[in-house]
Amino acid sequence: MNTEVSTERKNANPYVVIECPEKIPCDPCVDACPNGAISMPGSIIELPQIDYEKCTGCLVCIPRCPGLAIFVVDDRPEDHSLVYIPYEFLPRPKKGDTAKGLDRDGKERCDVTIIKVIDAKKFDRCAIVGLSVPKELAHEIRAIRITE
Numbered sequence: 279m280n281t282e283v284s285t286e287r288k289n290a291n292p293y294v295v296i297e298c299p300e301k302i303p304c305d306p307c308v309d310a311c312p313n314g315a316i317s318m319p320g321s322i323i324e325l326p327q328i329d330y331e332k333c334t335g336c337l338v339c340i341p342r343c344p345g346l347a348i349f350v351v352d353d354r355p356e357d358h359s360l361v362y363i364p365y366e367f368l369p370r371p372k373k374g375d376t377a378k379g380l381d382r383d384g385k386e387r388c389d390v391t392i393i394k395v396i397d398a399k400k401f402d403r404c405a406i407v408g409l410s411v412p413k414e415l416a417h418e419i420r421a422i423r424i425t426e
């Protein structure tokens with residue numbers, strides 16, 4: 279198991295980032311991953327652990343988290359990063375829209391461009407929205423505010 283995201287790993291594929299704020303009895307993320315990359319050793323109250331050797335960055339786990347705490351980052355583009363976030367609001371943004379990128383405190387940090395919207399019935403009202411963000415903010419931007 280490799281629980282660290284090495285630079286080599288970041289350059290190979292998108293990778294999941296899990297940001298559970300606290301230990302709570304919750305574990306849908308464990309069953310959500312088709313590759314068995316998320317585990318919760320010990321008990322359901324532990325924080326999830328990621329095996330980056332198994333995570334392919336497939337996005338599937340994002341809408342399965344009731345706490346909206348799962349993101350996927352893609353650092354492969356040279357001049358920006360891609361950040362995939364859960365999005366529950368309606369109407370959904372559209373590919374090509376611009377929006378304000380918000381950090382974990384809801385503060386506007388930059389403009390972002392919507393590069394993908396994946397919405398499916400099986401996601402239970404939570405879409406996956408892909409954002410193009412400045413590289414230095416890939417681990418800061420965690421939500422958007424639609425401006426158009």
Ligand code: SF4
Nearest residue numbers: 311333334336337339
């Ligand atoms: S992004 Fe895909 S492979 Fe990675 S942890 Fe989530 S479901 Fe598993």
Ligand code: SF4
Nearest residue numbers: 298304306307343345
């Ligand atoms: S489903 Fe979400 S909130 Fe629950 S343990 Fe997994 S990442 Fe944390």
